[in-house]
Amino acid sequence: MNTLTRVDRLIVTRIERPTTRVCEIHLQAADGGELPAFAPGSNLQINAGGKWNAYSLTGLGVRPREYVISVLRQGTGSSWLHEHLGIGTSVEVAGPENAFAPDLRARRVLLVAGGIGVTPILSYARAARFWGWEAEAIYSHSAAEGAYADELRELTDGALIEVEHRDQLTAAMTDRFQNQPLGTSAYACGPEGMIDLFTSVAVAQGWPTQRLHSERFSAAELDPGDPFDFRVAGDDTLHHVPAGTSLLDRLIELGHDVPYMCRQGVCGRCLISVEGGAVTHRDFVLDERERAANDCMISCVSRGSGDGLEVVV
Numbered sequence: 537m538n539t540l541t542r543v544d545r546l547i548v549t550r551i552e553r554p555t556t557r558v559c560e561i562h563l564q565a566a567d568g569g570e571l572p573a574f575a576p577g578s579n580l581q582i583n584a585g586g587k588w589n590a591y592s593l594t595g596l597g598v599r600p601r602e603y604v605i606s607v608l609r610q611g612t613g614s615s616w617l618h619e620h621l622g623i624g625t626s627v628e629v630a631g632p633e634n635a636f637a638p639d640l641r642a643r644r645v646l647l648v649a650g651g652i653g654v655t656p657i658l659s660y661a662r663a664a665r666f667w668g669w670e671a672e673a674i675y676s677h678s679a680a681e682g683a684y685a686d687e688l689r690e691l692t693d694g695a696l697i698e699v700e701h702r703d704q705l706t707a708a709m710t711d712r713f714q715n716q717p718l719g720t721s722a723y724a725c726g727p728e729g730m731i732d733l734f735t736s737v738a739v740a741q742g743w744p745t746q747r748l749h750s751e752r753f754s755a756a757e758l759d760p761g762d763p764f765d766f767r768v769a770g771d772d773t774l775h776h777v778p779a780g781t782s783l784l785d786r787l788i789e790l791g792h793d794v795p796y797m798c799r800q801g802v803c804g805r806c807l808i809s810v811e812g813g814a815v816t817h818r819d820f821v822l823d824e825r826e827r828a829a830n831d832c833m834i835s836c837v838s839r840g841s842g843d844g845l846e847v848v849v
Contacts, residue, residue: 542572542630542631543628543629543630544565544628544629544630545566545626545627545628545629546563546564546565546566546571546603546626546627546629547563547564547565547566547624547625547626547627548561548562548563548621548622548623548624548625548626548627549562549563549564549602549623550562550623551621551622551623554606554683554684555680555681555683556680557608557609557610557681558606558607558608558609558652558681558683559606559607559609559617559618559621560604560605560606560607561604561605561606561607561617561621562602562603562604563580563602563603563604563605563627563629564601564602564603565601566626568601569601570599570600570601571600571601571602571603572632573597573598573599573600574593574597574600574632574634575597575634575637575638575663576597576636576637576638576656576659576660576662576663577592577634577635577636577637577638577656577659577660577723577751578592578593578597578631578632578633578634578636578637578656578659579591579592579593579631579632579633579634579635579636579656579797580593580603580605580629580630580631580632580633581629581630581631581633581797582605582613582617582627582628582629583627583628583629584612584613584614584616584617585612585613585616585620587612587613587616588613588630589611589613589614589617590631590633590797590798591605591606591607591655592605592606592636592655592656592659592725592753593605593632593655593656593659594606594655594656594658594659594662594684595658595659595662596659596662596663596666597632597659597663598666603629603632605655606652606655606683606684608651608652633797633805635751635797635798635802635803635804635805636656636723636725636749636750636751638660638663638721638723638749639721639747639749642669642719642720642721642747643668643669643670643719644669644670644671644716644717644719644720644721645660645664645669645670645671645672645720645721645722645723646671646672646673646674646712646713646716646720646721646722646723647660647661647671647672647673647674647692647722647723647724648673648674648676648709648722648723648724648725648726648730648734649673649674649675649676649677649688649724649725649726650676650677650705650724650725650726650727650730651676651677651678651681651726651727652681652753653724653725653726653727653730653751653753654675654677654683654684654688654725655725656723656725656751657673657675657688657723657725658684658687658688658691660723661673661688661691661692662691664691664692665691671691671692671695672692672695672696672697672712673688673692673695673696673697674696674697674698674699674705674708674709674712675688675696675697675698675699676698676699676700676704676705676726676730677698677700678700679700682698685698697712702729702733705730705733706733706737709733709734709737709738710737710740710741713737713738713741713743714741720747721747721749722734722738722743722747722748722749723749723750724748724749724750724751725750725751725752725753726752726753727752727753728752731750731751731752734748734750735748735750745823751802751803752800752802752820758801758818758837760779760780761779761780761816761818761839762779762816762839762841763776763777763778763779764776764777764839764840764841764842764845765777765840765843765845766783766786766813766840766845766846766847767845767846767847768787768790768792768846768847768848768849769811769846769847769848769849775790777839777840782799782835782836782837783833783835783836783838783839783840783847784796784799784806784835784836787808787835787847787849792849793849794806794808794835794849796835796836798836799836799837800836800837801818801819801820801821801834801836801837801838802819802820802821803821804819804821804834806834806835806836807821807832807833807834807835808832808833808835808847808848808849809831809832809847809848810830810831810832810833810845810846810847810848811831811846811847811848812844812845812846813840813841813842813843813844813845813846814830814840814841814842814844814845815827815830815833815838815839815840815841815845816838816839816840816841817833817834817838818834818837818838818839819833819834819836819837819838821834822834833847835847
């Protein structure tokens, strides 16, 4: 667990099930008081039976008295939450944290959601309504899983396109990217393939990458990678990282307090500086310029390449 993140306990006050696979959980402080504010795109980490999972907050983050998350049942942690939480249950949480923050200069947003990736998009739509931003949305989901379509349609004043298939999504994004006023920022959350499509379609329509913001709620499983050695700046001790073990895990084992969140190379929390050696970058955070500079790396997935890796923690 990231020891740099504030940890607290919240109480489950309501549970709803918008679909058979999604559990909407409402959390409040024990005294019902105001909770820390958050920007759209923020997530809350929850101790799900000993496994810490991060879930996007769906509400408006202005003076909140509750946090709301929607959990798709798809793994050990999410299944534990579905099976063990009830009204009055106390859960350990950390955050909020944000790896999908808004560009506050934009006054118009194009929102793209894929499946359960709709959760941070809902928060963006609520922020748009509250702050007076113009907003429209594209929501890709199966017929049975469009849990929040009605709510998203209301928040965008009807400016919602729903699609089910990749070709429909491609067509919708192409059309909307072509017809946005100058200065619009686009935000997308969904599976890896959808985010890749979002980026490629936008770039093909001439959008600068600075106006594209995305969050992958999962990433493809990586191969174990090659073993490598490293040193921590200021210490000549050589440390080994075997195949299948991350640099992040080795640093934590050695007692270094490295912040982290996703462990999939999609959030950027575990970024560390590099002072020497080469890096095999395997993340979804750094751009080509940052990779070429060879002065930082995402320690949960990226690895040393050859000898001489020296990192700063």
